[in-house]
Amino acid sequence: MIRVDRDAVTKPGVFEPGGAAENERRAAHVHFQAKSTSEEDSKFNFKAYKEPEIKAALLRLFHGKCAYCESRFSATQPMDVEHWRPKSVYWWLAATWDNLLPSCSDCNRKRAQVVLGFRTDDLEKPKTRKGRPEETWLTGKAASFPLAHDSQRATRPDEESREQPLLLDPCTDDPDEHLEFLPLTDFEQVAASRGPGRRRPMFALGVVRARRTATGQDPKALASINVYGLNRSGLVQARAERRLLIQRTMHTLVVLARLLQEFVSEDSDWRLVGLVEDLISHEMTGLARFMRPDQPFAALAGQIIKPFIEEITAIETDPG
Ligand SMILES: [Zn+2]
Numbered sequence: 001m002i003r004v005d006r007d008a009v010t011k012p013g014v015f016e017p018g019g020a021a022e023n024e025r026r027a028a029h030v031h032f033q034a035k036s037t038s039e040e041d042s043k044f045n046f047k048a049y050k051e052p053e054i055k056a057a058l059l060r061l062f063h064g065k066c067a068y069c070e071s072r073f074s075a076t077q078p079m080d081v082e083h084w085r086p087k088s089v090y091w092w093l094a095a096t097w098d099n100l101l102p103s104c105s106d107c108n109r110k111r112a113q114v115v116l117g118f119r120t121d122d123l124e125k126p127k128t129r130k131g132r133p134e135e136t137w138l139t140g141k142a143a144s145f146p147l148a149h150d151s152q153r154a155t156r157p158d159e160e161s162r163e164q165p166l167l168l169d170p171c172t173d174d175p176d177e178h179l180e181f182l183p184l185t186d187f188e189q190v191a192a193s194r195g196p197g198r199r200r201p202m203f204a205l206g207v208v209r210a211r212r213t214a215t216g217q218d219p220k221a222l223a224s225i226n227v228y229g230l231n232r233s234g235l236v237q238a239r240a241e242r243r244l245l246i247q248r249t250m251h252t253l254v255v256l257a258r259l260l261q262e263f264v265s266e267d268s269d270w271r272l273v274g275l276v277e278d279l280i281s282h283e284m285t286g287l288a289r290f291m292r293p294d295q296p297f298a299a300l301a302g303q304i305i306k307p308f309i310e311e312i313t314a315i316e317t318d319p320g
Pocket of ligand 1: 068069108
């Protein structure tokens with residue numbers, strides 16, 4: 001998950017005063033005042049959020065990626081317009097721009113998924129079915145919206161300011177402060193703990209975990225990983241593959257930086273120096289590209305690449 005500034009796109013016209021969103025909210029207000037939300041017949045047909053211009057704005061804002069897992073869904077699936085605070089509970093936020101996010105189906109819809117990683121204790125088991133692997137859990141947000149204190153849950157408009165949501169919102173939180181991808185040193189430990197001769201668990205390169213806080217693990221990160229299903233196997237695998245690509249580029253750069261150090265001397269062949277410099281610049285551009293917000297898993301890329309760039313710049317400028 002990567003921080004996104006909602007002001008980067010123009011708010012869709014649907015949300016203008018007197019527009020479709022306001023009209024629908026007014027109608028919903030009348031509807032829900034007349035009935036208790038727990039009544040069976042209290043369903044309201046929300047549709048303003050389905051306006052094509054909202055979808056288009058969310059696609060632009062998130063570059064065709066899921067707001068939660070950063071997969072590029074635009075290649076293979078339609079986008080779900082997702083209500084961060086679920087519309088089934090917070091009816092007054094069903095057509096509110098700040099409450100809408102683009103999501104892939106796997107983050108949005110609750111279903112059985114194989115989950116990899118290290119923490120699944122808050123997850124619900126799906127109904128057992130023959131042949132289902134042990135690590136199968138129910139993930140996907142659906143209408144979940146966990147709070148630090150459930151007693152503070154809003155029941156009417158404007159009460160939501162008293163809530164302390166446990167889920168990360170990429171438009172108001174900085175996910176980087178909460179979520180952490182496994183550092184390489186920890187990966188080596190995981191690999192070593194498997195014992196000699198065993199295959200290295202490459203999937204661990206794609207696992208995300210909660211950052212440590214003074215009192216344990218970051219609670220928002222834990223809830224978000226579980227509710228959005230950020231360690232479901234297909235996603236972890238896709239992130240691990242991305243990371244291997246990034247690590248390969250970083251390895252090439254380290255070798256090139258060392259070569260450059262060898263070459264830069266009084267009697268260097270300046271043509272060779274030029275070639276190495278050209279390659280370094282080419283690979284650096286490629287590396288920076290992984291961190292662009294329009295790239296899948298840019299949060300993972302940033303966490304690995306930023307410290308690396310500091311290191312490699314030190315090698316390049318070190319006179320040896
Ligand atoms: Zn997703």
